[in-house]
Amino acid sequence: MEAVCPTSGKGVNRVLDSFVSCEHGVVDSPDQEILKRINSVIDAKIKVYKDIYIPSGLVKSDGYLVIAVNTFLLGPFSQHGISGFPSVLSAVYPVGPGTVEINIASGKFLDRGLKYQPAIFKVNGASIRTDLFSRDNGTIIDAIMTGHVHLYQNSTERKLLAIHNHYSKNELKYRLPVDCNYWLERNNAMTLSIKKG
Amino acid sequence: MESVCSRQNLDLIRGFIEVDTKNLPDKLSKEVCERILISWVRFERLADSTFVGEFTNGSQDTLVQRFWELYVGNRLQNRFKKVSSNDSGPDFKVEHKK
Numbered sequence: 075m076e077a078v079c080p081t082s083g084k085g086v087n088r089v090l091d092s093f094v095s096c097e098h099g100v101v102d103s104p105d106q107e108i109l110k111r112i113n114s115v116i117d118a119k120i121k122v123y124k125d126i127y128i129p130s131g132l133v134k135s136d137g138y139l140v141i142a143v144n145t146f147l148l149g150p151f152s153q154h155g156i157s158g159f160p161s162v163l164s165a166v167y168p169v170g171p172g173t174v175e176i177n178i179a180s181g182k183f184l185d186r187g188l189k190y191q192p193a194i195f196k197v198n199g200a201s202i203r204t205d206l207f208s209r210d211n212g213t214i215i216d217a218i219m220t221g222h223v224h225l226y227q228n229s230t231e232r233k234l235l236a237i238h239n240h241y242s243k244n245e246l247k248y249r250l251p252v253d254c255n256y257w258l259e260r261n262n263a264m265t266l267s268i269k270k271g
Numbered sequence: 272m273e274s275v276c277s278r279q280n281l282d283l284i285r286g287f288i289e290v291d292t293k294n295l296p297d298k299l300s301k302e303v304c305e306r307i308l309i310s311w312v313r314f315e316r317l318a319d320s321t322f323v324g325e326f327t328n329g330s331q332d333t334l335v336q337r338f339w340e341l342y343v344g345n346r347l348q349n350r351f352k353k354v355s356s357n358d359s360g361p362d363f364k365v366e367h368k369k
């Protein structure tokens with residue numbers, strides 16, 4: 075189990091201080107910057123786990139890996155992503171913002187869903203994959219626990235969520251100490267959907 | 272010796288929280304302090320050697336980071352019997368029979 079708490083970062087891809095401290099009244103959500111920061115800390119932990127912990131015998135190669143990510147330092151937008159799911163979920167599954175399908179001719183509403191978003195982009199144009207769980211490196215993670223936690227909140231304000239890895243090499247045989255779980259479930263041969271419970 | 276260290280750590284954390292919450296109403300400040308100290312006592316055996324220094328160094332980033340460790344560690348201890356931690360390696364190890 076690794077506990078990480080991404081900061082707003084430095085350089086052009088950082089989450090601007092004004093978003094973290096909420097100086098503006100109405101602004102666009104810096105969701106791309108937030109995903110970059112979350113993605114970066116998870117990637118760093120995978121690297122340490124694969125390059126140091128397993129080769130040195132600090133952990134067993136057939137053990138479980140759960141990473142706990144606190145989004146508090148990324149500001150208030152980081153708790154819920156623009157997909158309507160926790161931000162961390164959009165860093166590990168290719169789930170983008172909500173979409174609405176409308177018949178242009180009639181103007182009638184047809185359907186709603188979520189945009190497939192397998193990557194986001196840095197300011198320099200380089201892409202960052204957001205389907206981390208299904209990538210070779212990502213299958214080493216069994217689940218991510220996430221919360222938006224500060225020490226001066228009272229205990230009822232603190233919620234822990236778990237996002238389970240559908241593509242994990244192991245299957246978690248025990249329950250995590252969380253208040254809510256998210257997982258993928260197969261609808262049919264072609265589609266998966268996100269379940270909450 | 273261990274109890275002396277524990278006392279020192281407890282006093283360091285109490286002193287820091289009292290200063291950090293000085294702008295909160297008195298009652299709330301005391302509640303926050305008490306809550307954190309109770310959590311700390313439960314967590315202390317899992318804390319690595321740099322924990323208290325980083326918790327009390329005045330940086331809000333490291334304060335939130337260290338508290339997250341404490342919070343996750345205590346949630347794990349509530350759920351699992353065997354939770355351990357070392358300075359080297361992952362933050363926590365959980366042994367659980369399948």
